[in-house]
Amino acid sequence: MSCYNFSIPNLGAAKIQSPVLLSKIDGDLVANYVQDDDLIIYNVNARPGEAISYKRENLIEKAGPREMIYFDPSKVHAGIVTCGGLCPGLNDVIRAIVMTLWYHYGVRRISGIRFGYKGFLPEYQYSTINLTPDVVTDIHRLGGTVLGSTRGGGDRVAEIVDSIERMNLSIVFTIGGDGTQKGALRIAEEIERRGIKTSVVGIPKTIDNDLSFIQKSFGFETAVSMAVEAVSGAHVEAHDSINGIGIVKLMGRESGFIAAYTALGTNDVNYVLIPEVPFEFEGENGLLNQLKKRLAARNHAVIVVAEGAGQELFSDSNLVDASGNKKFGDIGLFLKDKISAYFK
Known part of the structure; x- marks a missing residue:
């Protein structure tokens, strides 16, 4: 174990x-x-x-x-920051933090740090938002994040901690994914090194549900429900065409949870391609041959593919985004081109 x-x-x-x-x-x-x-x-x-x-x-x-x-609520100054890509539920999390701090603990100083870790850096001159129950009461009805979000900046640890010291923050809530939490860990380590009495609380944000130790991450259910609608549309297009093939590429990074749960949420999917299970194109059991059999029998097919599936089919690339995440090859276009060439 x-x-x-x-x-x-x-x-x-x-x-x-x-x-x-x-x-x-x-x-x-x-x-x-x-x-x-x-x-x-x-x-x-x-x-x-x-x-x-x-x-x-x-x-x-x-x-x-x-x-x-540990903290005296009357003296607490809390900060909340959202980083990385947008995700359904971000405003719900912000609202829950503010309401809990305000009404349950009596904290009256809560600052929203705008546009991710860059909001801590003086050069960007982003003002903070004073978060109160009146400010956040209806934000759960809005998409995105009222604080704004950007990628990157989390590697400038010393400058971020300098800002935390200047703001006299007691607690910093970092809402974000892998890159955000790596940055939060570095920030916490620098805070500890300086002997500052500030708590860093990481709140994991992953629409892909690719997080151990929990059953479901916020935003995942919304992603699946939206994906089911997309698959339904692709099925109609494929079904009403001659030998139509619908390809729906879904997010997920290196995990296939959204793709798999979408397939479970609708009976329109015929093939599910996920990173966890390698697949073949050629040969008797290859995707192309199976598609050929499917079209001969039913005249249409729907493929759901996770964005991280089939990456071994691309040449290695060292390109990364601002958060340090590897940029994937476009498996959706790859499938389209290969399938089109095969049935041409």
């Missing part, structure tokens, strides 16, 4: 009574505080007769309000 270290460092002993009033008595029909020794087993698989002992660092801390907290 793989062992992961789930330890979460803290800034010091929690000595302040939380303003969130909960119970410490089990069974009194009032929600209880979460204790620091309330832990969750990551791997729930078991075999009869198997004895397993767990180390503290290999167990996941349970989320929820503690009885004692």
Whole structure:
């Protein structure tokens, strides 16, 4: 069994009574505080007769309000930043943070950092947004992020921490994907090196659902529901043509969750190509030959392909985007050209 270290460092002993009033008595029909020794087993698989002992660092801390907290809410200045690509649910997350800090903990200074990590850098001169319940009350009805977002900037760690010091931020919430959280880790390490009492809280954002230790990331369901509509349209086009083939390329990076769940969400998909399962073009079991058989039998076909599928079919490229993510070859156009040439 793989062992992961789930330890979460803290800034010091929690000595302040939380303003969130909960119970410490089990069974009194009032929600209880979460204790620091309330832990969750990551791997729930078991075999009869198997004895397993767990180390503290290999167990996941349970989320929820503690009885004692570290920061004095009346003195807290919290910052929220959204980075990377847009994702459904970003404004919901911003709103939830603000409402929880304001109404549950009594925090009155909450700043929105505009346009990702670049909002920390003086050269861009982006002003912050004072976030209050009145400001965020309806933002969950809007797409995108009210704070704006950009890629890059997370490697300028010293300058970002300089800004955090100047703003006297107690807590920084970083909402973003892989590049954002790598930047957040570097920022946290620099904060620790300087001995600053600031907490960095990473909130993972991945529409692709490619994150271990959780069942579903925010934005994933919306992506699948929109993809199902696209597939439905592609099926109509393919079905109503002579030997029509519909190709729908979906996002997902190196994971095929959106593609696979889209196929499960509709009965119109005939072939699903995902990064986790290599596929062949040529030969008896190759995609082209299977398409030929499908068209002979049903006169149409629909292919759903994840953007990261079939990347081994392209020449290696070292190109990356501003967040450091590898740029993929366009598997959608690749399939279109290969299939068109085969049936020409």
